[in-house]
Amino acid sequence: MERLIKERITQIHTVGESANELNCDTKSTAGSVSQRACVFCGSRVVLYPIADALHLIHGPIGCAAYTWDIRGALSSGPQLHRLSFSTDLREKDVVFGGEPKLYKALTELIEAYKPKAAFIYSTCIVGVIGDDVEAIARRVSKEQEIQVLPVMSEGFKGTKKDGYKAACDALSMLVGTDDTYQAPEFSINILGDFNLAGELWMLQDYYKRIGVNIITCLTGDGRVDEIRKAHKASLNVVQCSGSMMHLAKEMKEKYGIPYKKVSYFGIEDMAEALYDVATFFKNAEMLDKARQLVSKEVNDLLPALAPFREKLQGKKAAIYVGGAFKAISLVKALRLIGMETAVVGSQTGNKDDYDLLKKLCDEGTIMVDDSNPNELSEFVKEKGVDLFIGGVKERPIAYKLGIGFCDHNHERKEALAGFEGMLNFAKEVNASVNSPVWKFFKR
């Protein structure tokens, strides 16, 4: 492992071999070609799926251009979130201040598109040139009679995780603003699902079948008016805890709503998520329905998975994803189809996540936080993996080396959550790992 950056050694750990703990929650090393993005990116991906809100990016054009229609987050109704709005600041705005342009842009867009609320994202230079985004938000909010929520997401102010927090701060201004709503019994919010490829709709169906009502999902298929009522839920069920834990904790403090961390990837975790909710409500009928649902789904699924398991038995995988909690589910899901995990890492995992991963993984598994192409390519070669699970930035690393790839990032087009998702996952893994094209490649 020559030519790794010295400062990065503490963020790499081999299970059962390394003496040190894995260091995480740090800012990326300059010059390391981190796979992470910035604070703005964290905020933008979290809030993006709110479909009837206006999302205005205040800054020069790049930040808006690179996040136009960026996630596979589906909406069952309005599609306003799929347009990319920018104040597109120019040199003169930078010199004389961007406030007048922000005011005009916000006003014209609200008048034209009539959104239910508006988010303004601050980008790097907004703070530097001294624009008072909050003041403009207040003014327009008053004039247009809709909520305008500033998102303090200047790119340099930390890591992607700080962007999640900025998004949660904006959301918490929205939560609780509709107090007239009376929630039915057994109402929950889903936090941290983004309805990629319609995954939320599958989850909604499962919860409905066991008698649970979902008030809102933050933020998949999100609607402003539903988010306003979120404080009426009895429980927050949190997936993608990296992005949404902050809000869950705040809602617990403010409204006394407890939360549960769940994952919807793989059979075990999906079943657990349903049982957890039923157990929380201490409702025997609900638990019974959950058991029936799981047994029906699993009975349908296992025979369907069997042929894939046969073809994938003993193959090795590398995982590098945004959040470590997802990585944990993926390790389990891979096991279910007979595959072992040889390398696992994430951009933004925390200590708890990595401790769990360490327990879960076999000895010799490489664990890594905030990695980069050089390290990842070394690791996958060293371990001789057959599959790489990651996002678009990891894809060419795999393909260039003749390794199969599965997109498990926010741009994926296949639903991978839930029981049906597990089958899709197996299909996609098989389609790549067992493609005949690799026979022409030297590994």
Added chain:
Amino acid sequence: MDKIPTLKDIRPFVSTRNACKLCAPLGASVALKGIEGCVPVIHGSQGCATYIRRYMISHYKEPVDIASSNFSEESTIFGGEENLKIALENVIGQYKPKAVGIATTCLSETIGEDVEMQLMQLRDLAKAKGWPELFTVSTPSYQGTHMDGFNATVLGVVKHFSSKTEPVERVNLFPGFVSPADIRQLKEIMVDYGIQATVVPDYSDALDNPVWDQYYRIPKGGTRLVDLKTMGGALASVELGAFTAVRQGGGEESSSADWLEDKFEVKKYQSVLPIGISHTDDFFDSLTKITGKEIPDKYLMQRGRLLDSYADGHKYIFGKKAVVYGEEDLVLALCSFLDEIGVEVVIAASGADSGRLMEQLKIHCPVHGENINVLSDSDFEQIGEMSKLINPDFLIGNSKGNYIATNLNIPLVRVGFPIHDRIGGQRVNHLGYLGTQELFDRIANAMIEYKQNNSPIGYKYM
């Protein structure tokens, strides 16, 4: 599920809605990928580098390593010099590059970073440590588009590396922001003319690699540094594009070929991107003038076949209305080509705003140029709203306009950058008789397919 909302009326907007441009550091990154052994460093927040990498990877389907100086709150207040130094140390240690090109961002420019000065101060350290060539280019994203970043970087490279040298039997070729396949073809043409060419940038390999048996931290290929150093002594410079000038300090404009002509008296030949017969002829004429050699037979045959296909296909496209969008140089060349084959361009749009697009279109589109609606400093929503009024027959441009084509239920012919929703964007040929042939076939077939799909008549034979 609703449709993506569209407005019923056309009104002016201060904001940009679905940008038809990208930011300057992206253009810089593409250009730097075409220099041998060069790693780009973007001097700003981590997100700039990562977003640009992701955007380029989606198009080129290649590893695109771009480092970041990773600004923090501290560096924003106290300056990014320390971060830049750490970034350079890490990049050089890890990648062993032959050169590092540092592109600034809106953030580093706004806080007033003087990278040129910082590099001067690092000179002794760099020498002691045996660091490679370091150079910087100013690319704030509040100035112009990705094309300004691209052109400024090419000029920056030329200025950094070239000096007055002995005359060399070489020709400088500035192809502009074209596909790796285009650059490969241009290089082949030069070889067939017997020309030793210095192509800047040359990412024909680095952004379109074959499969690897080992991971290369820096992909092979790129303009060789030794060749860059001889540019001042070349026989001539050939520059493709009419919008290549970069605004310099003092307000004057200069392109790479201009600069080499002013400074070292290297004769400049400039033509519109060679798409279509007319501009490809111009391009070959330049090469003939430089070398005194006739156009090789191979290309006469290509030209002949292209003309033959014009005869086969002209009827299917005559009078069709096209919407063209993208970078000004690509738009100009495509419009000129479409004008040449009997297609009426109804909208020519760009996110750029040089102020010269309309004038250039009128010069290069003699048949329909006067009737083109030219949208400068435009965006996709404006293009979509205008298109809805005009009812065009097809769109031609990058993949980001696909939603407009879908809404209008007409074909999109994907060209340029980015092509994010198909494979093979890096292999699209646009230039020369060969590239024109590819485009002509695709346009004619798109029109035939449209008719076929909407017709009760069998299209078993034509």
